[in-house]
Amino acid sequence: MFLSVALLILIQSAPVVPVTVTSRSPGVEVHEFSDAELSCEFRTETDKNPRIEWKKIDKDVSFVYYDGSFVGSFQGRAEIKGATVRLRRVTQTDAGKYRCEVSAPQDTVTLGETNVTLTVLVPPHTPSCDVPSSALTGSLVQLRCRDRHSIPAAVYTWYKDNSALPILQANATYTINENTGVLTFQKVSRADTGQYHCEARNGVGPGKSCLGTRMQIDDLNVAAVVSGVVLLALLLFLCAFGGFYAHRHGLFSRHRGRSFWIPQCHGAAHISSQNLHRTEHTQNSGYSHPPKEPQDFKHTQSFML
Known part of the structure; x- marks a missing residue:
């Protein structure tokens, strides 16, 4: 009786080996366009047929291997042996962190995982x-x-x-x-x-x-710089002097007067106020111009305000 109880206690106290997942190479470096091996090894307690999944961990998590087959861009260029994945002709887009997950529902601890980081080496380009x-x-x-x-x-x-x-x-x-x-x-x-x-x-x-x-x-050409500055100053002085001279002699002033538009038979004639004043003086002097036909009228002088 005592021996049976001791044997039962020994069996219950035996250590339980849960599912464990490891990698022989958690960091992998390969040249671009060569093959890369992502190692994943596992051991289960009792489950002989665990579920194996591979995921790529970027900003978002995406499947690499799921439900017994490869997914997306990995189809046709990857193979799996046990839980280890081999990628063919990797590029920079393949670089990153990968996770191997092993699920064993029959074990005490049902899930184990390990991470593998893939670095794709690229030789120098022409700088x-x-x-x-x-x-x-x-x-x-x-x-x-x-x-x-x-x-x-x-x-x-x-x-x-x-x-x-x-x-x-x-x-x-x-x-x-x-x-x-x-x-x-x-x-x-x-x-x-x-x-x-x-x-x-x-x-x-x-x-x-x-x-x-x-x-x-x-070397800095100091003489050329000084000559340029002097020439620029001379040009500015000449422009200022020319403007002052023109303004002093009234070249910028304008004649002031009012303009009128007088409708004619075939259009409109433009007559300035100075022409009207000139006509009034002519009438006061007793002289009158011979009449003109409307079509003979020509605009001869006008000053605009």
Whole structure:
């Protein structure tokens, strides 16, 4: 009797092994257009046929493998063995976090999961380079180099006349940020004239360089600047003097008078008040013009207000 009770207690106190899910490679890095393996291994307590699901965790959660088949863009280019998934010819759109979920309804703990992060490596592309063609001595000049496609992010090396510019050099007149690709001259001199290009590298593939561009540094022409300022001042003085002279001699004044429109047989004639005054003086002097036919009337003089 005592032996039976002890055996029962031993059985009830035996540890329960719930469903467990792990991955041999929680972080996977592969080159673009190569295959990627997303490892998922599980162990159940009693359930011999658990349900396996794969999901991609972005801003939204989407299924990769569900109800025994692949979903969406993974159809036809993925396969599963056990719970491990193999993706063929991955691209940047495949990069991200994936979750393997194993459900065992017959176990004490019915659900287990593990995450796998996929990083798709992209070699450098030809960077875009911004090199000014000219600058004046003593000015601040920045040269820029950028590759927006490489993964991981590229580091940059600048070249002058096909010779690499050291990042750290005593008494250098420039600074280089190899992470942002910016080459800065606080005060350029004529000695900085030359052909510049940069190279992008990230350790995934061969480095890529942009085409070289010549930057010419010239001294500031002080005599030309002074001459330009003097010429501009002279032109402004002449314009002001001409306006004052014209106004002083009445070139901007206007004759004042009123205009009238007198209907005629075939239209309307425009007669100014000065013409009317001129007609009144003529009548007072006893002289009258010969009559004119309406069609012979011509407008000879008019002053508008």
